[in-house]
Structures are given as structure tokens and as C-alpha cells.
Amino acid sequence: MVGIERKTVSVNGNDWHVATSGESGPVILLVHGFPLDHTMWNHQLEGLSDAARLIAPDLPGFGNSPPAAEPFSMELAADGLAGLLDAMQIDTQVVFCGLSMGGYIGWQFWRRHRAKLAGMICCDTRSAADEPEVARGREMMAARVRSEGTSSVAAAMVPKLFASEAATSNSVAVRETAAVISATDAEAIATGQEAMAVRVDATAWLPAIDCRTLVVVGAEDAITSPAEMREMSGRIPNAEFCELHGAGHMSPLERPDAFNERVREFFSQGFE
Numbered sequence: 001m002v003g004i005e006r007k008t009v010s011v012n013g014n015d016w017h018v019a020t021s022g023e024s025g026p027v028i029l030l031v032h033g034f035p036l037d038h039t040m041w042n043h044q045l046e047g048l049s050d051a052a053r054l055i056a057p058d059l060p061g062f063g064n065s066p067p068a069a070e071p072f073s074m075e076l077a078a079d080g081l082a083g084l085l086d087a088m089q090i091d092t093q094v095v096f097c098g099l100s101m102g103g104y105i106g107w108q109f110w111r112r113h114r115a116k117l118a119g120m121i122c123c124d125t126r127s128a129a130d131e132p133e134v135a136r137g138r139e140m141m142a143a144r145v146r147s148e149g150t151s152s153v154a155a156a157m158v159p160k161l162f163a164s165e166a167a168t169s170n171s172v173a174v175r176e177t178a179a180v181i182s183a184t185d186a187e188a189i190a191t192g193q194e195a196m197a198v199r200v201d202a203t204a205w206l207p208a209i210d211c212r213t214l215v216v217v218g219a220e221d222a223i224t225s226p227a228e229m230r231e232m233s234g235r236i237p238n239a240e241f242c243e244l245h246g247a248g249h250m251s252p253l254e255r256p257d258a259f260n261e262r263v264r265e266f267f268s269q270g271f272e
């Protein structure tokens with residue numbers, strides 16, 4: 001059984017809950033999606049620990065991390081992650097692996113902390129900003145959870161996160177993900193939605209991304225489609241594209257063995 005260590009790391013006055021595993025190899029920073037926590041990466045913390053040092057934090061306000069003193073944003077999260085690496089005395093470049101909102105934060109990490117990056121793994125995410133009606137929907141959800149609580153959020157979100165067969169073929173992952181969403185604080189959901197609604201469009205940055213990049217998407221991703229991600233991948237020099245069959249938006253969780261194998265292959269070519 002692989003040892004996953006859990007600890008609290010203080011980053012500029014904010015406490016971050018962090019899970020780690022592995023002792024040697026490249027450092028992978030695993031950044032969860034919305035409104036989730038580090039447990040979505042349990043299969044990577046377990047399955048890749050012989051090949052990498054894995055760091056999976058709960059972003060401020062999510063999982064076991066309290067909210068930061070400053071308002072949540074993609075920029076703040078990227079800066080916090082850079083501070084976390086410093087606080088953990090990680091002095092080598094890392095591979096930033098983010099899913100969906102974690103990927104939005106990844107663009108900011110690349111722009112603001114390029115010197116810390118060896119490579120990127122972009123899972124089920126997009127570079128574009130929200131269309132106006134999507135941003136409006138987020139503002140409405142923020143208002144709703146503040147007034148009515150979070151009871152309806154998991155039921156509304158979970159069917160969009162997983163492949164169509166998952167309710168039967170992957171029922172444990174579906175149930176556990178619903179439990180994580182239900183346990184997420186209303187204010188974290190509201191501020192997360194508001195932060196994503198105003199995030200910048202990173203599409204113009206893609207041709208300048210100069211580190212090795214792996215783009216992964218579930219073939220049944222209903223939120224960030226394979227077609228959109230393939231096009232995005234084509235704009236990043238040196239990007240490799242991987243579509244995982246039998247997975248939706250949660251590809252590392254839905255097809256962990258295939259995902260981990262693809263990551264091992266990505267690592268085997270080394271980083272400059």
C-alpha cells in the first residue's frame with residue numbers, strides 16, 4: 001500500500017492542506033477542478049508514486065483548506081501554488097497538472113511563474129474565457145448557493161462530470177465525487193464561480209507556451225469537448241494530445257490506469 005502523507009503547509013499566512021506521495025522522479029503538482037478537492041487525484045497519488053513526487057493540495061476554501069484572506073481568483077491560486085512550492089522547499093522545476101479549473105489556474109501559473117515549470121499536463125480544460133451567458137449562469141449559481149445553500153449543486157453537476165455509463169460502471173467514483181461537492185462550503189462555490197466568470201482568455205498565450213505539454217481529454221467530456229481541446233492542443237508548440245475513451249470530464253479519475261500510463265510515457269521523454 002502506497003503511503004500518502006497529509007499535512008498543513010502555511011503559505012504567506014494561509015494554511016494549505018496538502019497530500020503527497022513518492023520520493024523520487026519529477027515533481028508533479030496536481031491541481032483539482034471545481035468544486036472538488038485533492039482526493040480526485042488519489043489514483044495518481046497511488047499509481048504514480050514509484051515514478052514521481054506528487055503534490056496534491058486543496059485550493060483555498062476547498063477540501064480541508066480554509067479560504068485565503070484575499071478573494072479567490074485564478075491569479076491568486078497560481079501565486080499561492082508557487083508559494084506552496086517555496087514553502088515545501090521544492091527547488092526543481094515541476095510539471096503542473098490541472099483539471100478544468102485547475103487548468104485555468106495553470107495558464108496563470110505559466111504566465112506568472114514560468115521559471116518553476118518543467119512541463120504541463122492540461123486535463124479536460126479550456127483556454128477560452130466564458131461566453132457572456134455562461135458567466136451570467138455562474139453569477140446566478142453564486143447568488144443561489146448564498147441564499148439557498150449547496151443542496152442542489154451535486155445533483156446538478158455530477159451528471160455532467162462523468163461518462164454516460166459511469167453511474168453503473170464507476171458508481172464509487174460518482175458517489176465519492178458527489179460527497180465532495182456536497183461537503184464544499186457555499187461561499188467557496190460562490191466565489192469560485194465568480195472567479196471563473198471573470199477569468200481572462202488565455203488562448204492568445206498558447207503559441208508562446210514553450211515547455212513540453214500533454215493535453216488529455218475524456219472522449220465523452222460534456223464540458224470541455226474533445227474537439228475544442230484538440231484545437232487548443234494544436235495551438236501549443238510541442239503539445240501531445242490524448243483522448244481517453246470511456247471517460248467524461250473527470251478523465252484521470254474515470255480511466256486512472258490509462259491516464260497514468262500516458263503520463264509515464266510523457267515523462268519517459270524527459271524535460272529540458
Ligand code: MLT
Pocket residue numbers: 032033034035099100101102196223249
Ligand atoms: C471544473 O471541473 O473545474 C469545472 O467544470 C470548471 C468550470 O465550471 O468551468
